[in-house]
Amino acid sequence: MTMTTNKAPSRLDRFRDSFVWYSFKRDRTAQLCLAVFLCLVVAAFSAPLLAPTDPYDLRQIDIMASELPPFWIDGADEQYSLGTDAQGRDLWSIILYGTRVSLLIGFGAVILQALLGVTFGLMAGYLGGRVDAFLMRLADIQLSFSTLMVAIVVGAVVKATLGGAFYSQYAVLMLVLIIGLAEWPQYARTVRASVLAERSKEYVDAARVMGLRSKRIMFRHVLPNTLSPIFVISTVQIANAIISEAALSFLGLGMPETHPSLGSLIKAGFDYIQSGSWWITLIPGAVLVVLVLSINLLGDWLRDVMNPRLYKG
Amino acid sequence: MALLEVSQLDVRFALRQGEVKAIRDVSFTLERGERLGIVGESGAGKSVAAFSLLNLISKPGFIAGGSIRFEGQTLNTMSERGLRKIRGNRISMIFQDPMMTLNPVLSIGEQMVECLKAHRRISSREARAIALDKLRQVQIPSPEKRLDQYPHELSGGMRQRIIIAIALLLDPDIIIADEPTTALDVTIQAEIMALLLDLCEQHNVGLILITHDLGVVSQVTQRMLVMYAGRVIEQGPTREIINDPQHPYTQGLINALPQMATPGEKLNQIRGSMPSLSNLPSGCAFHPRCDFIKRADGQTRPACVEQVPGFVQTGNCQVACHMVAELLEDRRLKEESQ
């Protein structure tokens, strides 16, 4: 490699020159997915601005206007473009708010998972020996319980001891905790594997020869080099967390119907699908599918791009 | 007509920075039973040259021009079917890493028999007999046992012997060996090189040896090409080039070897490093590192910077260097005037 100029490129230049940007520019699927995902995120978080009604405000709900169909079907009310649900809430508004709840839980749970998983994975991989054995056995035990089982047990215990009202009030937090605690081993295993690969590289030896303490080597040298796999697994985990939340809510273990997520919307509408009001369940369902699909496809693309074998070799 | 004739071969890689010319204007010939060395550092294009001979360049690389003729057939335009009849059969290859050729889940015997039966109509029993004979030729201890072993059960040196046996399996006319001993220890390396040399001589097989090791080339080959940044810069009989290199790069390469300097003294280094193929200097690609771009009067030779040098003949060698061309021209003028 020869350098023609002595000026070091800025971060932006580096990004423009990077393989990630190059591949993003050529990948229509990735572009489309990112656009869809960003639209959903922006719409969800500006729900109070976009939504014509506030579904959390009981005064704005008219029970007489329940089960109205969306605008392209006869009998629709112009006021409710996507129709209304069984309680007479505007479906469009409640989907916006529901998506916000789903995304909050998804991101929150993944942040918790990442914090736990990265710390434990880093320690297991770098320190090795007994620490490694202990943490990895812990992860194995954790993985042998399914997320749903953990959620059911925790949910039942909390509801029994602190009461249903308490649970409903802190439902978002509870779900973040449950999903976050249930799935950290995924992170820990990925991080541990790449730490093991990095630890045997000579730059880690060089840092040890320099006399640096283990903590600094772990966080300053090893961790930044395991970011790519963390990034890739994060996308998959966000999608998983959203799905887990929807599943829990569908089973009635998640968000209460007064503050519905996409999952609880689907569940609420499911009872009316036989009576012909299919839109109450299918429209939130479609939103969920589009959201998860776009995240998964982005994750797929990211994995291809960040696979070092593909572009470094 | 030579057995193998490569003329003006041009291989490019379509990368995102644009088209990169991996090798340009490479021409050479190989006679039956001749041993040719291709020498260069990493990035010089020597492996690309070898792989393109059998049209083994994979995407994004492609042969952009020139021709490769083997016994009069043009290989670079031949169909994949036709090529398969030549690959492994008439021209075989030995790679640096034996595991690239050996299939880890098949025993040595199965692989050799399969290879034989793919090219010849013989029974398994006959094929096995041939395989055993080849293993004996590469002096593997207890060859009968080896046939039923798997690659991972053998040591590195043993695997490379097996690879040579497989390369010889169909009695090829040419063996292309790409850094065949680089991954091996010195003592094993010497054994394998001696074996390869003996076998090529016994069976009158041509050898194209790709290596960065001048010592190996000087011991094994009769003629050599020196490559730099995708071009051949010097070619001729190995002895002549090693003893009296003409191109400043070849001189630098040989003089940089530790054995060429007094122990403890500074080594004669070439400054700078090989340019990247996507960002080649103008004119002679070596000029930014060359000590001879200035004339005796201190003026920089403009041609070195502006013009890609063509080959001039000195002795039995061809050299692509403006400085050498100028010296020859001066000498010719002097002789004419006398």
Place this chain on the structure above:
Amino acid sequence: MSAQASAAAVNHIPAENVETATPLLQIRDLKKRFSLSGDFLEQLRFKGGKLVRHQEHVHAINGVNLDISRGEALCVVGESGCGKSTVARTVMGLLSPSEGEIHYDGQRIDNLSSRQLLPYRKRMQMIFQNPYASLNPRMTIQQTLEEPLRLHHPKWNRQQIADKVEEVMRSVGIDPDWGKRFGHEFSGGQRQRIAIARALAVDPEFIVADEPISALDVSIQAQVLNLLMEAQHARNLTYLFITHDLAVVEHFGTRVAVMYLGTVCEIATTATLFAKPRHPYTQALLSSIPRLEDDRPQHIRLEGEVPTPVHLPSGCVFHGRCPYANARCRQEIPLLQMQNDGTRVACHAVEEGRL
């Protein structure tokens, strides 16, 4: 077998001490084994109806004694698997020895805690083989070079550190303006220069170089070797230089130790070793260097290949491949014996005058 070997080493120490006054680094009867058997549960085997604990080891080093005097470059040569890199990594504290001691400047260092070792980290540094792996890909050159300075000179201010980084970059021939760039933007030779700069930044007096040029191109090898020699003259460095390339040894080394299967089989000054190799393995090794002058390879053929270090041969580790081996070689481990020109050879054939 190991008792025999350590007894041999003890007998041998006096001769070594007489020869050199106060060596900078002393390696005493160093042994290093790596377990192949995994953790306790995996070691349990069912044998003859009983549960037995079964352990297997790679014997990487088996009783190595080496002294390195101030200002010299001791080269350790050998083929892959002979334990030369393990010696280097044990000296630097990257591995802890299974047995034996390492003394630096009179002080035993192999049993120190990492805090106690810190002052020695400043005096001893290491250069690694692979310049593509020895620089942290997420750190700029500037950050890479500043890190050891900040650690070892906590009182220095920003300007002092910047000045030192610039000085050390210039001394290895890297433009200080490139500090903001990352390692992957440089060629192999330039990266190795940066790695050398990192080692030199704390002004060490002793450098362990583990195959520092074998991953580089021929024309770049000469540059890096010159740089290492310049640094040695300018800073009065002492080197422990690990390599498999005998041509480099001949040029670079003051003394050479030849290793085979975890033991030293010959130690001599470079000139003596190349002029008069004593040990049959050294002779074979020297004969297999491809020389430019030869028309054909003229090497000594050795039987077979290096045995695995898991099950060491009895007696002399080289006897299975040695053309001069006899019954004694198969049973008794040869000791390093002083010859009249100062060379030390571990070979029964040399001792008995058979060779």
